[in-house]
Amino acid sequence: MNSEINRGETLLNQKKSAFLDASLYALIFLLLGFIVFFYFLSFVPITGESMENTMYDKQYCLVLRKCFDVERGDIVTIDTANNGEKEHLIVKRVVGTAGDKLVFMVSQDKKFVDLYRCNADGSYFQKIYEPYIKERMKASSPVYSTVNLLPHDENLTSININDPDNTYMLSQLSDYIITVNPNCVYFLGDNRNISRDSRYYGMRTLNKVTAKVLCVL
Template sequence: MKKETVNSLYDWIGIIIVPLIAIVIIFMFFFRVVGVDGQSMMNTLMDGDRVIISIINDPKPGDIVVISRNYNNDEAARDQNGNTPIIKRVIAVGGQTVDIDDDGNVIVDGVKLDEPYIAEQHQRRTGDVEFPITIKPGYIFVMGDNRNVSKDSRFSSIGEMGQINEKYVLGKAIVRFFPFSDMCVL
């Protein structure tokens, strides 16, 4: 009987430990959990939400991406916010041209974006980047969904004149998993 109990115990340990190790390895190499800090992505993501990001990514317009604070040319902002990454929506990628009209409409390559996700219409004069702007290859132009409070690519202190090098993109947000009541695929 004792040998059967020991074998049964080993079976249970294997059933629990092997999947846990697999989950840890998967999250180490392919995914990461990130907390939302701030209001710039409201109403899509709220302060305190938790998201799973895919580390393997190629940013595309419309993606919600997590960006390392190291992108920032503004040392005071970097010091104030520490290593907390930022979460923004990709508006354009290398080679695309972005404009924002006087009504706050975002236009990419001559086409007005349909943006049902923005919290409220913003004003063009927010920020100091000159429009229209053509995004350099290997860079992205990002904006928060809550345009009236978001500090994003409309500001020259963000990245290089508002453009963020793709090397600072930590990943693409794929799932909001917390709070559980708001769990969804992004």
């Protein structure tokens, strides 16, 4: 009889111990989850229409605040405040990283603008295919504060910078090229015709890129 009672107590103690162990592990994972979330992740509200149709006013996006690389095409939060000013965060898309060369070319009828890029390690200016923008850039938009628009044949899709036959074209380009400085990014909104971005603020250093957007909620 006593042996049966002892076995019952042993089983009960084992179950209690297993329950306590599971509870402890659950608590540890929960605490780690909170630490990871509040240290690395955050929710950021979208204000305004400058990133339509990718994200809309009053939506939220989940962002990664630490330990991320910035690449072309990434959507990021950027502090556009100058030194001594209060932080001013905006959400934009990175279109150029260090060493990239960018040119805004206006169509011959002066109605539309296309963006061409020569990657830092490349030898061609390529018209960038951007299916995510809300509509084609318009030359009449007032957002080109820091940009010179180069007239061009909009059927031109690429320019080989090493081709001697392109000498004249490249000489024209020289006054219009935006070269992204070391440790900097050039960023644009997806709703190009109303977005205040690098065409207004200029490029920004990587330490001004505060987070990387993971998803829109």
